[in-house]
Amino acid sequence: MTRTRKALFFTALLGALALPTTSSQAATGTDTVTPQHGIAMHGEPKYPKGFSHFDYVNPDAPKGGTLKLSVYANGYDSFNPFDIKGIAAAGITTYLYDTLLESSADEPFSEYGLIAESVETPEDRSYVVFNLRKEARFQDGQPITAEDVKFTFETLVNKGHPFYRNYYADVADVVVEGPRRIRFDFKESTNRELPLILGQMPILPAHYWKDREFGKNGLTPPVGSGPYRISDFEAGRSITYERVKDYWAKDLGVRKGRFNFDHIRYDYYSDDNVALEAFKAGNFDFRLESSAKNWATAYTGPKFDNGSIVKESIEHHRPAGMQGFAFNTRRSVFSDPMVRRALAYAFDFEWANENLFYDQYTRTDSYFENSELASSGLPTGRELEILEPFRKQLPDEVFTQEYTPPSTDGPQGLRQNLRKALELLRSAGYAIKDGKMVNKETGEPLAFEMLLFQKSFERVVLPFKKNLARLGIDMSLRVVDSNQYVQRVRNFDFDMIVQTIPESDSPGNEQREYWYSFNANVTGSRNYMGVNNPVVDKLVDMIIQAPSRQELVYRVRALDRVLLHGYYVIPQWHLTSDRVAYWNKLERPKVTPKNGFDLNNWWIKP
Known part of the structure; x- marks a missing residue:
């Protein structure tokens, strides 16, 4: 529902008297x-x-x-x-x-x-x-x-x-x-x-x-310039917008056919399961479903059978970005890339997809998944030319090994992966002592906290925790409310979180916010993992300066390779469609753009 999927934040301006100059x-x-x-x-x-x-x-x-x-x-x-x-x-x-x-x-x-x-x-x-x-x-x-x-x-x-x-x-x-x-x-x-x-x-x-x-200004409704104004609110619980009937831009080509509802009301729910039941009871009109289990099991009943509620997967062709278990590399426990790489072998995506997700997902193996910007294979041609000046500053694997997230497909499955994890941890200076994975020099156990705000995600994390325990690694789990979660993430007060890093078809200045070394310790920045790498900084600059679309593609793929081999996240999964359900009073355009559906283009049937 955002105005544009590239812009995640915005700025303001005011207006006009004289005629504009023409050149x-x-x-x-x-x-x-x-x-x-x-x-x-x-x-x-x-x-x-x-x-x-x-x-x-x-x-x-x-x-x-x-x-x-x-x-x-x-x-x-x-x-x-x-x-x-x-x-x-x-x-x-x-x-x-x-x-x-x-x-x-x-x-x-x-x-x-x-x-x-x-x-x-x-x-x-x-x-x-x-x-x-x-x-x-x-x-x-x-x-x-x-x-x-x-x-x-x-x-x-x-x-x-x-x-x-x-x-x-x-x-x-x-x-x-x-x-x-x-x-x-x-x-x-x-x-x-x-x-x-x-x-x-x-x-x-x-x-x-x-x-x-x-x-x-707190909760004083501000003056805006857009298609809606705040008409009513209950602090922290709901907010209602009303359409500006004399909206100055309503007949412009960029606005025609959009923002069609007279009122838009948001109600806040602290429990997503309660919200789902409220939707099915008719308390609100539209739901974008994030849970594979809910999608497979909860959207059933007479109201779905008789068409009162429409359940639909709407295909999109936008970059899926990266969703994964994100390491806070500012913490000493995750400062070593080899340790981060090792932990990825304890996450069994194939088991989770079959047993938890009803085989709905595809494994993610790029920060620019589902787009031409995603890297694949080994670097060749122009991509290799871009990376070559940085060869001495990069791991050899960037040039010699295709990045693929660990898989448990095959006869030995998870057991083979855990053996690989042990091998990597030993190389990183760890050993098993009294059933615990400890640093051989300091004696410190390898332990960390997973921070969540969605209780429903526990079912994904607990099998991961169990696999880590087989390696002697203690992962504790803490679920906090959404406001506390936001504050802790803003201050990088976490060991590991589940994080989505969205991407657009045209990466640019926002990449500084994600990856620049300068932002690694800036409160509120989106460099969640604390990436601090001069090669990444230079590649981001090159992306921003790309003179053509094709050159942009090559430069983004080069950055993708370096990030993947930095092991900053354990990649999870993605969908190439949006799972939505809505009451049949809503209607949407026949054409869905490549970026996917946008509720601001929908309307209520007369």
């Missing part, structure tokens, strides 16, 4: 840049100027009704999703704030004008200019101006989540060139993605925040 001078002062209605990461955008709607929406979808949804979490305490403090309410960024540009869901990475009517950037992408629409306005009627955009950028970078400082790190200067015209100059001209990620910035109203402290 700007490039950094050399000689080249004229023509304003464009859209921009693609590589090549040209798919949709022409003045397009009426995206191909995957129904432009005639009726408006009306209430969409009721659930959130599995222990409440919320903030309406500010841009600040690291607190837990923001569901839906805030999607519904309250518009962005300069809007991504399409059927291209690798293209964006089209939303608040910005047009965008100007030279061939080297050394700067970008956004020309704002004169009709763009906030929900209190105030126009969105270039000053709002500048205010948003500076607020997010200086007061927002640390993510923004990394995401926008290559911006050198922000210049308001007119009431509706703003220019961003860049430190380097090799970051082709920067104009697009600035386009994803959610714009905040400078006038609203003038007399308020950014991180302390």
Whole structure:
């Protein structure tokens, strides 16, 4: 339900009086840049100027009704999703704030004008200019101006989540060139993605925040610019959004056929099993199922038989990313890659898939699974050329062994895997003493804690724990509430967690947040595993600077290989479809884009 699967955070701007200029001078002062209605990461955008709607929406979808949804979490305490403090309410960024540009869901990475009517950037992408629409306005009627955009950028970078400082790190200067015209100059001209990620910035109203402290507005409903406003809420328990009937952008091609519900309500549930039963009782309308067991056994009964509730697997072609048991390499117990590699042999995916998951999943063996960006085999050709300068800094296995997660297929199954784990642990300086795996030098036992917030995941972890015990390794299990879990992860206060690292078809600046050494100890960063590797840093820089789509693919595959052979996670599994169930009052477009379904394109049957 996110606005775009690439942008996980956002920024804000405000709006406009004078007519936008139609061209700007490039950094050399000689080249004229023509304003464009859209921009693609590589090549040209798919949709022409003045397009009426995206191909995957129904432009005639009726408006009306209430969409009721659930959130599995222990409440919320903030309406500010841009600040690291607190837990923001569901839906805030999607519904309250518009962005300069809007991504399409059927291209690798293209964006089209939303608040910005047009965008100007030279061939080297050394700067970008956004020309704002004169009709763009906030929900209190105030126009969105270039000053709002500048205010948003500076607020997010200086007061927002640390993510923004990394995401926008290559911006050198922000210049308001007119009431509706703003220019961003860049430190380097090799970051082709920067104009697009600035386009994803959610714009905040400078006038609203003038007399308020950014991180302390709590549960005061803010002024936004998007298709919905907050109409009602019960602190920590529910929140309801109402559609803005005179929404300024409702007839734009990027909005036509979208945001069709009059009201959207989220109710919070602290127990997912309770939420499932509430869904089947009609307390909310739609459910995205994450449990294979539930999908196989719980979606049955008269309401499914008579069609009152629709159960459907909707295929997608987006990168699956990586879900796995993530090691916190900041902890001494996981500082050695050989130890991390050894522990992977104790996870029996094949048994879990057959006995727990009803054979619904496929094993993941890439951080960019289900896409052309995933590495395979041994590096050859251009991929090998990219990796060759780093040969002395990388394990030999990057060049000589194809990465495959341990498998228990075969006659000896898990027993053979545990023997391999023992061999690796001995090489890492461990030995069995009194039935426990201990460090031969220090005598410290090999023990750690698995931190969870989903109690349902215990059934996956307990067999893993049992296998580790056969190696003399003690894994304790702690389940905490969602709010405590978020705080502990933000502060890297864990040994191991189950973590999903999402990826898009066009990796770029967000890779710094995942892998950069600089972020290994920045509170709140998404470098969960504490990756601190100069080769990874350089490969991330190369990805950001990729001059073409094909070169991007080669560079991402090279990074994938290095990460896999770093053994930062024990890969789990993925699906190439979304398991959804919904009451039949909902209807969806006939066309599903490659990124998968989006509830914001659905509607309620008249």
